[in-house]
Amino acid sequence: MRPKILYSLFQPLTQIKGIGPKNAALLEGLCGNHLLDLLVHSPSSYIDRRNNPKIKDLKEDSIVTLTITVDRHAPSFNKRMPYRINCSDETGIISIVYFNAKPIYLKKLLPINSRKVISGKVEAYNDIFQMAHPKYVVDIGELDNVKQIECVYPLTAGITSRILRNSISSTLSVSPALPEWIPEAIMKKNNWTGWKDSLENLHKPKQIYTNKIDNNYLSRLAFDELLSHQLKLRLVRNKLTLIKGNSLKATNKLIDRLIDSLDFELTLDQNKSIKEISNNIASEYKMLRLLQGDVGSGKTIVALFALLQVIENSKRGILMAPTELLAQQHYETIKSFLKKLDVSISLITGSIKDNRNYDADLIIGTHALFQSDSHFKDVGLLIIDEQHKFGVHQRILLSEKAGDECDTLLMTATPIPRTLELAAYGDMDISKLVTMPLNRKPILTKSMSNDKVDNLKAALLKKIKNDEKIYWVCPLVDESDFNSIQSVTARLKNLEKFYGKNTVGMVHGKMKNDEKNMIMQEFKNGNLKILIATSVIEVGIDVPEATVIIIENCERFGLSQLHQLRGRVGRGTKESTCILVFQKPLTDSAKQRIKIMKETNDGFKIAEEDLKIRGSGETLGAKQSGLPDFRLSDLSIHQNILEQARDLSIEIIKNDPMLKTDIGKAQRALLHLFRNEVAIDYIKSG
Numbered sequence: 089m090r091p092k093i094l095y096s097l098f099q100p101l102t103q104i105k106g107i108g109p110k111n112a113a114l115l116e117g118l119c120g121n122h123l124l125d126l127l128v129h130s131p132s133s134y135i136d137r138r139n140n141p142k143i144k145d146l147k148e149d150s151i152v153t154l155t156i157t158v159d160r161h162a163p164s165f166n167k168r169m170p171y172r173i174n175c176s177d178e179t180g181i182i183s184i185v186y187f188n189a190k191p192i193y194l195k196k197l198l199p200i201n202s203r204k205v206i207s208g209k210v211e212a213y214n215d216i217f218q219m220a221h222p223k224y225v226v227d228i229g230e231l232d233n234v235k236q237i238e239c240v241y242p243l244t245a246g247i248t249s250r251i252l253r254n255s256i257s258s259t260l261s262v263s264p265a266l267p268e269w270i271p272e273a274i275m276k277k278n279n280w281t282g283w284k285d286s287l288e289n290l291h292k293p294k295q296i297y298t299n300k301i302d303n304n305y306l307s308r309l310a311f312d313e314l315l316s317h318q319l320k321l322r323l324v325r326n327k328l329t330l331i332k333g334n335s336l337k338a339t340n341k342l343i344d345r346l347i348d349s350l351d352f353e354l355t356l357d358q359n360k361s362i363k364e365i366s367n368n369i370a371s372e373y374k375m376l377r378l379l380q381g382d383v384g385s386g387k388t389i390v391a392l393f394a395l396l397q398v399i400e401n402s403k404r405g406i407l408m409a410p411t412e413l414l415a416q417q418h419y420e421t422i423k424s425f426l427k428k429l430d431v432s433i434s435l436i437t438g439s440i441k442d443n444r445n446y447d448a449d450l451i452i453g454t455h456a457l458f459q460s461d462s463h464f465k466d467v468g469l470l471i472i473d474e475q476h477k478f479g480v481h482q483r484i485l486l487s488e489k490a491g492d493e494c495d496t497l498l499m500t501a502t503p504i505p506r507t508l509e510l511a512a513y514g515d516m517d518i519s520k521l522v523t524m525p526l527n528r529k530p531i532l533t534k535s536m537s538n539d540k541v542d543n544l545k546a547a548l549l550k551k552i553k554n555d556e557k558i559y560w561v562c563p564l565v566d567e568s569d570f571n572s573i574q575s576v577t578a579r580l581k582n583l584e585k586f587y588g589k590n591t592v593g594m595v596h597g598k599m600k601n602d603e604k605n606m607i608m609q610e611f612k613n614g615n616l617k618i619l620i621a622t623s624v625i626e627v628g629i630d631v632p633e634a635t636v637i638i639i640e641n642c643e644r645f646g647l648s649q650l651h652q653l654r655g656r657v658g659r660g661t662k663e664s665t666c667i668l669v670f671q672k673p674l675t676d677s678a679k680q681r682i683k684i685m686k687e688t689n690d691g692f693k694i695a696e697e698d699l700k701i702r703g704s705g706e707t708l709g710a711k712q713s714g715l716p717d718f719r720l721s722d723l724s725i726h727q728n729i730l731e732q733a734r735d736l737s738i739e740i741i742k743n744d745p746m747l748k749t750d751i752g753k754a755q756r757a758l759l760h761l762f763r764n765e766v767a768i769d770y771i772k773s774g
Contacts, residue, residue, distance in 0.1 A: 090760050090765070091756070091757045091760060093264055093266060093267075093757065094124075094264075094266075094757060094760055094761060096123070096262055096263070096264060097122065097123050097124040097127070097263065097264070097761070098122045098123070098124060099122065099123050100112065100121065100122065100123075101115050101116060101121070101122070101123065101126070101255070103123065104123070104255050104258045104259065105258060106254070107251075107255060110246075111246075111247065111251060114244055114245075114246045114247045115247060115252070115255065117244055118242070118243070118244040118247060118252075123259045123262075123263075124761070126252075126255055126256050126259045127256065127259055127260070127263065127287055127291075128309075128313075128719040128720055129241060129242070129252075129256070129719070130241075130290065130306065130719065130720055131239035131240060131241055131290070131291070131293075132240055132241060132242055133240045134237050134238065134239060134240060134293065134296050134297070135151060135237070135238040135240060136151065136237055136238075136296050137151060137152075137153045137207050137224075137234055137235055137236055137237070137238055138153070138235050138236065138237065139151065139152045139153065140152070140153045140154070140155070140231075140235055141154075142177055142178070142179040142180070143156075143176070143177050143179050143180035143181065143182050143217065144179035144180045145179075146180075146182070146210050146217050147210075148210065148211055148212045148217075149209065149210070149211060150209070150210060151207070151208065151209050151210075152207065152208075152210055153205060153206070153207040153224075153231070153234050153235045154177070154182070154205070154206050154207070154219075155177065155203065155204075155205055155228065155231065156175040156176060156177055156182065156203070156204060156205075156206060157175060157176055157177065157201065157202070157203050157204075158173060158174075158175050158198045158199060158200050158201065158202050158203075158204060159174045159175055159176055159181075159200070159201075160173070160174045160200065161173050161174075161191070161194065161195060161198075161200065162174060163189070163191055167188075170185045170186060170187050170189070170220075171185070171186045171187075171189030171191065171194060172184070172185055172218075173185075173186075173194065173198055175198075175204075175206075180217075181216065182210070182216070182217045182218060182219060183213070183216060183217075183218040183219075184198070184206065184218070184219055184220075184222060185218050185219065185220040185221070186220075186221060187220075187221075197225055198225065203227075203228045204225055204226065204227065204228065205224065205225075205226050205227070205228055205230060205231045205234050206219060206222040206224065206225050207222060207223050207224040207234050207235075208220070208221065208222040208223045208224070237292075237293045237294070237295070237296060238253075239253065239291055239292075239293070241253070241256075253291075256291050257291070257292075260287060260288060260291060260292075263284055263287065264284070265282065265283075265284045266282075266283050266284065266754070266757060266761075267750075267751075267753070267754040267757065268282060268283070268751070268754060269312075269315075269751060269754040269755045269757065269758045270311070270312075270315070270736075271736070271751065274732070274736065278304070278307070278308070278311075278732075279304060280304065280307070280308040280311075281305065281308065283308075283309075283312065285305075286305040286306075286308045286309050287305075287309065289305040290303075290305050290306055290309060293305075299725075300722055300725055300726075301725045301726070306720065307726070307729060309720045310718075310720045310721035310722070310726050310729055311721075311729050311732065311733055312720075312758060312761070312762070313718055313719065313720045313721050313762055314718075314721050314726070314729060314730050314733035315733040315736060315737060315758065316758050316759055316761065316762035316764050317718075317733075317762065317764060318510075318730075318733045318734050318736075318737035319737045319740060319741075319755060319758070319759060319764070319767060320759060320764035320766065320767040321737075322737045322738065322740070322741045323741065323745075323767035324766070324767060325376070325516065326741050326745060330373065331373065331374045331493075332372055332373060332374070332493065333371070333372065333373055333374035333375065333493045333494070333495055334369075334398075334401070334403065334468050334493050334494075334495070335370060335371065335372045336369050336370060336397060336398050336400075336401040336403060336468055337370040337401075338366055338369075338370065338397045338400065339400045339401070340400070341400050342396040342399060342400050342429055342431065343393060343396050343397065343400070345428065345429055346392065346393070346396060346425065346429065349425070349427075349428055349429075350389075352525065352526070352527060353526065354386075354389070355385075355386065355521070355523045355524070355525055355526075356523060357381075357385070357520065357521045357522055357523045358386050358389065358390050358521060360519070361379060361390050361519035361520070361521060362390055362393045362394070364377070364517070364519050365377060365379070365390070365393070365394045365497060365519065366393070366394070366397055368495065368517070369394060369397050369398060369468070369469065369495055370397075374493065374494075374495060374496070375495035375496060375497065375517075376495075376496050376498075376516040376517070377496075377497050377498070377516055377517045377518070377519060378497075378498045378499075378500065378516050378517070378518045378519070379391070379497060379498065379499045379500075379519050379521070380499075380500055380503065380504060380518060380519065380520050380521070381499075381500075381501065381503075381520065381521030381522075382501065382503050382521070382522075382524070382655075382690070382691035382692065383501050383651075383652060383654075383655025383691065384524060384525070384528050384655060384658065384659060385501075385521035385522075385523075385524055385525070386521060386524075386525050387473075387499050387501065387521060388418065388421055388422065389425070390519075390521070391407065391471050391473075391497065391499060392422055392425055394469055394471070394497060395407065395450055395469060395471070396429075396431070397469075398468030398469040398495075399431055399449045399450065399468075401468060402466070403466050403467065403468025403469070404448075404449060404450070404451065404464065404465070404466050404467045404468060405449065405450045405451070405467075405468060405469045405471070406450075406451045406452075406453075406457065406464065406467055406469070406470050406471065406490060407422075407450070407451070407452045407453075407471045407473065408452075408453060408454065408455070408457055408458075408470070408471065408472050408473065409452070409453075409454060409473045409474065410454070410455075410473070410474045411454065412437045412438065412439060412454055412601055412605060413604075413605060413608060414473065414474065415435065415437055415452055415453055415454050416435065416437070416605075417630055418452050418473070419433070419435040419452045421630070422450070422452065426450075431449045431450060432445075432447075432448040432449045432450070433448055433449065433450045433451075433452065434446075434448035434450075434451050434452070435452050435453060436451060436452070436453035436454075436456055436457055437453055437454045437456050438454060438455075438456045438601070439601060439602060439605075440456075446464065451464075464490055464491065467490040467491045467494045468494065468495065469494065469495045469496075469497060470490040470494050470495070470496050470497070471496075471497045471498075471499060472496070472497075472498050472499065473499045474499070474500060474501065474502075498516070501652070501655070502648060502652065502691075502695070503648075503691035503692040503694070503695040504695060505695045505696045505698075505699045508699065508723060510730055510731070510734055520692075522692060527661075528658065529658060529661075529663060529664065530658075530689050531654055531657060531658040531664045531665065531666050531689055532663065532664070532665045532666070533654065533665070533666045533667075533668065533685050533686045533689075534665065534666070534667050534668070534686070535642070535667070535668040535669075535670060535682050535685075535686065536667065536668075536669055536670075537669070537670055537671075537672055538574075538640065538641075538669050538670065538671050538672075541640075541669060544638070544667065544669075545583070545586050545587075548618075548636065549587075551635065551636055552587070552591065552617045552618075555633065556617075556633060556634070556635040556636065556662065557611065557616075557617055557618070557619070557631055557633045557634040557635070557636075558617060558618045558619070558634065558635075558636045558637070558638065559618075559619055559621065559625060559634055559636070559637040559638070559653075559656050559657065560579060560583070560618055560619065560620045560621070560637075560638045560640070561620075561621055561622065561623065561625070561637065561638065561639045561640065561653055562574040562575055562576045562578075562579050562620065562621075562622060562640045562641070563575075563622070563623075563640070563641045563644045563645070564576070564622070565577065565596045565597070565598055565622060573641050573644065573671075574640040574641055576594050576595075576596050576620045576621060576622055577594070579620050579640070580592060580594045580620050583618060583620065587617070587618065590615060590616075591615070591616065591617045591618060592616070592617070592618045592619075592620060593607045593610060593611055593616040593618070593619050593620070594607070594619070594620045594621070595607050595608055595619065595620075595621045595622075595624060595625065596621060596622045596624055597622060597624045604624070607619070608625075611631065612631045623645070623649060623653060625653070625656055630659055631656070631659065632659045632660030632661075633660060634656060634657050634659070634660075634664075635657055635658075635660065635662050635663065635664045635665065636657060636664065636665050636666075636667065637653060637654060637656050637657045637664075637665075637666050637667070638667045638669060639653055639654075639666070639667070639668050639669065640669045641669070641670070641671055642668035642669060642670050642678075642681075642682065643670050643671060643674055643675070643678035643681075643682075646681075646698060647681045647684060647685070647694055647697060647698035647701065648691075648694060648695055648698045650668070650681065650685055651685070651691055651694045653666075654666040654685070654689075655691075666685070668682055668685060668686075670682065677701055680701055681701065684697050699723070699724050700724065740752070740755060756768060
């Protein structure tokens with residue numbers, strides 16, 4: 089149950105004076121349903137109206153607050169011309185300009201000989217300064233109310249800055265002072281003030297902050313948000329690590345036979361990860377671990393070692409993939425490894441309706457595995473590949489479907505920056521495959537402008553004659569008003585004319601699964617030499633003969649996505665190439681992305697650079713659903729604060745795991761404040 093002290097913060101927005109149902113609905117769409125959501129709606133920038141110069145000291149394009157005398161109204165007889173009001177102070181003159189003016193209103197607002205305070209942006213016109221449509225026109229006694237720092241917030245249609253600022257101000261006036269949940273030593277170390285005082289200074293700042301990291305009040309509030317999240321993850325983890333699981337020690341009956349059958353050497357990272365996972369499976373407690381590796385780093389063989397360990401112990405292993413294509417690929421790959429081992433394997437997907445084998449030692453499938461009413465028996469290990477589609481709650485639900493004692497291993501081919509790693513996966517252990525297998529050749533990355541595509545098409549003829557295959561990626565499915573952006577349908581027609589219809593195929597997300605799978609299998613095993621696709625192939629089949637990937641309008645893709653797409657090639661013995669085709673002119677960030685792609689094949693380094701370039705807001709914007717949605721903190725600049733929050737959460741769980749102390753009760757309120765009360769439920773459930 090939510091603490092009473094928080095009740096006022098969770099009142100509906102209609103509690104604000106002057107906010108009716110219409111504006112409340114607009115505000116809800118902008119920031120959320122409750123008063124608290126207004127308080128955590130952080131300013132995006134600031135306008136400084138403290139500059140109060142004399143007219144003689146004005147500078148063009150500056151925002152100023154002036155004290156003036158109204159001298160004369162000069163209405164225009166042409167409606168298309170501006171209405172001017174001549175004003176002055178003891179040092180000079182300035183014109184106030186209005187377009188589409190209402191003379192009666194303006195004469196009442198700015199009567200002749202009156203002294204007024206105006207605030208806005210000044211510009212020079214015919215050697216005289218003017219201010220068009222002042223933001224403020226008030227009486228002289230209100231100078232101090234205007235002469236301040238004004239917050240600029242993200243807005244939505246129908247809500248003005250003034251409505252939003254007044255709503256936030258009203259909410260601040262009724263906000264309670266909350267008991268402190270941060271230990272005094274940390275408060276002093278960071279020179280932080282209390283929660284309410286920090287909110288006051290966030291929304292009514294006394295100085296301009298050019299960088300978020302310099303705003304100590306925002307830093308304190310970001311810490312609160314990150315601490316709440318880390319505390320939730322730690323409490324969930326604390327319970328999960330105390331849940332008794334299956335203690336399945338490796339007998340090596342199957343594992344040794346697998347090792348003998350391999351025609352390649354495992355990397356140091358693979359051996360390390362295999363050992364970490366094996367120790368978890370052998371433990372008496374449930375495993376929740378993330379196996380993180382770049383494209384082609386060898387996650388599948390590591391997963392197979394784990395699966396064989398549970399199968400050796402007469403338990404069943406399940407591997408779930410997000411698409412039928414990837415599930416089929418895992419099935420074929422693992423089946424080839426199991427040729428000489430006495431292990432049964434089955435594939436279950438949405439398109440396989442009949443003869444589903446739920447009793448095999450190893451079951452590979454898609455979401456169809458969990459859409460049936462049946463619970464699997466004797467499952468020792470559940471592996472979820474490309475797990476980024478699942479958040480904390482979904483991960484728990486999936487593992488419960490497989491059985492309470494079942495170990496869970498999550499895999500991702502998307503290298504995650506350490507900052508996001510801590511934020512999203514603080515509730516689990518992590519194994520990393522950083523080094524690539526010895527037989528994995530670096531991919532050469534080149535770039536060219538789209539006016540050279542015809543030359544590129546001619547150069548690819550040699551690759552086709554050599555039985556090499558080519559991916560050609562476009563950002564759009566169909567042609568649109570954005571004529572400069574290439575679509576797969578337009579490129580298909582273009583390449584069919586050049587290479588012939590039987591050479592080129594096309595896949596995209598709007599196609600039916602059966603049709604898409606058929607074409608991709610034809611590309612893998614048949615006569616198709618060029619596969620035109622959208623980013624649907626980002627997670628796709630393994631085609632060793634594919635040695636070239638062309639990514640058109642590469643400037644429209646994020647850095648990590650470019651890297652994932654590049655990973656479709658370089659899976660065979662031949663040298664592979666990625667060609668980034670761009671549309672001029674390029675933005676600075678697009679140039680930087682292309683430069684990084686040409687400099688490195690290291691997915692972990694690329695992920696870090698992506699976070700620096702885009703910031704966590706954009707990275708999480710088209711985000712993996714497993715990643716948290718932060719309102720106050722920006723992980724691209726608040727790494728240090730996240731580290732502090734992580735360390736404090738560990739200390740809290742160590743010393744007060746049930747949050748029963750006075751400060752622990754305040755920390756319970758913090759969990760409710762940021763809607764992480766699921767952790768409280770875990771405490772109560774024992």
